Amino acid sequence: MTRVVIDAGHGGRDPGAVYKGRQEKDDTLDLALAVGEILKDNGIDVVYTRTEDVYDSPSQKANIANEADADYLVSIHRNAMPNPGTATGIETLVYEDSGVRAKMARDINTELEKLGFKNRGVIERPNLTVLKRSNMPAVLVEAGFIDNELDNKKFDDQLDEIAQAIANGILKTTGRDNSAEIEPEExxxxxxxxxxxxxxxxxxxxxxxxxxxxxxxxxxxxxxxxxxxxxxxxxxxxxxxxxxxxxxxxxxxxxxxxxxxxxxxxxx
Ligand SMILES: [Zn+2]
The missing domain is CATH 3.30.70.1070 (Sporulation related repeat)
Structure with missing residues (x-):
């Protein structure tokens, strides 16, 4: 069974980017849980790094994925600029723009672009701990800018569609799983x-x-x-x-x- 670790970026004492009281860690948790539920329903074994507002360092998050022996790691974030409101759109970060991680990153971006987000592309970030320390193909999705009013409106109005788009991008790479066990129901x-x-x-x-x-x-x-x-x-x-x-x-x-x-x- 394909196992995917879904990481809601930041958490606990690390709010991530903050804009007018809105905290990245809350958005990432909402979106991560929604993505995970859709994946589960498509036969994927989902492991969350967190399901509530707790802190783990990026290397702890990578460790969770390593210890789970996951096939893929998808970290969910929202973006921000030094100057608020000066950028818009989605992008996906990878350790290196090659192999299956690059395919998954592009598939996710393509799906998000269909919702009307500007596609800022796949970007190499070799120094990001969560990407560098994880042993499996890993991508970090920046689901719009938290310092951009329009991106936030889109995020709030279309959270389900955004989750679906990310899940579809992941499923294009993993395929829906075939070996899901059938649980007898009582x-x-x-x-x-x-x-x-x-x-x-x-x-x-x-x-x-x-x-x-x-x-x-x-x-x-x-x-x-x-x-x-x-x-x-x-x-x-x-x-x-x-x-x-x-x-x-x-x-x-x-x-x-x-x-x-x-x-x-x-x-x-
Ligand atoms: Zn972040």
Whole structure:
């Protein structure tokens, strides 16, 4: 199972950039958690460096990723200029502009650009500790400028879309994971377990944005794959089939994979 560490930049006594009382560490946490939830729902094993307002040094954050033996590290930040309000847009920092990290950085930037952000590109930062000390491909996303009113408005109005864009960029590199374990579900009624029919569904995507789910659903239908959209845990999930036999779900999954889709099997 692909493991991605999501790092909400700064935290605790380190607020990061501050603009008119707005603190980078709060924005990064909101966004990091939203990105992580979408990734989880696409079968990725997500590890957060923090889920609350606590401080860890950049090298501790890199250590968390190293100890988790993660496949990728994505650090979420917001940008600032020495002179407030003089810059706008997104950029992604890498230790070196090469290999899989460079691809992931560009994929994320491209997705964010679709939301109307200026794409400031991929920038090499060989001296940033979190990028330098981590053992796996790592990228640091600067999700707009915290000292720019328009970037902040976009951040607040479109947080879900921004999270989706970053998740999509990550998923383009990692692929949706295939080996997610199927957890048996136990339904409980009045404290007693009840047996409910369990169906295996082949999930092809999970989106915050209804339009993206509709587009995938339509594409699948055009290709002759029966499918439906369910809304659960804040996400629109595009799922193909509902099989009582796991074998049949696996067969559908194989068919979808041959068509180039990334999938995983779920009972939810
Ligand atoms: Zn920062």
């Amino acid at each position: 339904e409980v009624s009045n404290g007693k377990p009840v047996s409910t029919p369990k169906f295996y569904r082949v999930q092809v995507g999970a989106y915050k944005n209804r339009n993206l789910a509709n587009a995938l659903s339509k594409q699948l239908s055009n290709e002759g794959i029966p499918n439906f959209i369910t809304f659960r845990d804040g996400l629109y999930k595009v799922q193909a089939g509902a099989f009582s036999q796991l074998d049949n779900a696996v067969r559908m999954e194989q068919r979808l994979r041959r068509m180039g889709y990334s999938t995983y099997i779920t009972t939810r």
